Amino acid sequence: MSSKPFILLGKEIPKGKTTVLDLEVAKLHTRTTVKVPIIVERAKKSGPVVLLLAGLHGDEVNGVAIIREIIAQKINKPNKGTIICIPVFNIFGYLIQTREFPDGRDLNRVFPGSPNGSLASQFAYQFIENIAPFVDYVIDFHTGGGDKENIAQIRCHESEAETMKLAEIFNPPFIIHSDYIAKSLRETLNKMKKTVLLFEGGKSKNFDPKIISHGVRGTKNILTHLGLIEGTTEKTVDPIHLKKTKWLRAPYSGMFKLNVKNGTFVKKREVLAVILDPFGDFKKKVYAPFDGYIFCINKTPIVNKGDALFHMSNEDENED
Structure with a gap:
């Protein structure tokens, strides 16, 4: 919320502007550079920075579709603050529809990464160093792995009052108490004092219109509550809380x-x-x-x- 310049990946993003950045991952064996597109919408008024991220596992396409809809409906254009969209985080996995990185690692088990580690670890490190410090809130979209189908849900830790409040505002059918997993993105962002909501819905390699609708509506609720966009929050269900x-x-x-x-x-x-x-x-x-x-x-x-x-x-x- 300060008047300091907002600089991301070495580029200053002026107030009231749309900017598309590229986070360079690596080169393929064909020497083709692989880049992750990052869409930044900054309002003229200062406010929180919200990151919407999907495709951490490359075959989890429902989250990609959710952010795509958010962009298409211009929900990501704030009246206050900044909204960053990364529709496809694991670009390698997305290209060939696999969960893992080319080195066989689960990207969600190597955070905060290392500048000299495996390919997945180096990519995680780039994100944690160059993107994560500049955001306040994160919504991370996932689906069930393999043939497992998740009902629409938010996973968060019941001891965190703000996260639990935001989970209720997101208004999914289920809110599930979930401990932090070592070396996951969620755990790493929590250690950085970022507020994280993890959305789960549907299964991999499958578009589910109902899940996509839950994700878009919930995200809109969060952005409205935080004051980034105008409107009223919409409540369609009474979330069921699951602990054990x-x-x-x-x-x-x-x-x-x-x-x-x-x-x-x-x-x-x-x-x-x-x-x-x-x-x-x-x-x-x-x-x-x-x-x-x-x-x-x-x-x-x-x-x-x-x-x-x-x-x-x-x-x-x-x-x-």
């Missing part, structure tokens, strides 16, 4: 047939799915071990013993 959660894993290998929908409340001993063999003589039921909400479902048709099938809350422990 557990993955349910496949007790057998076989064909996986679902009996429940994502986002539903199930009772203990309710049949969630059946696992079958392809020859017609094996059929095993998967039961709910306790009462709770299902907020992530494995949508793969074939599972192996030990695969994660459902992520659900344990309402008995929540009550305790």
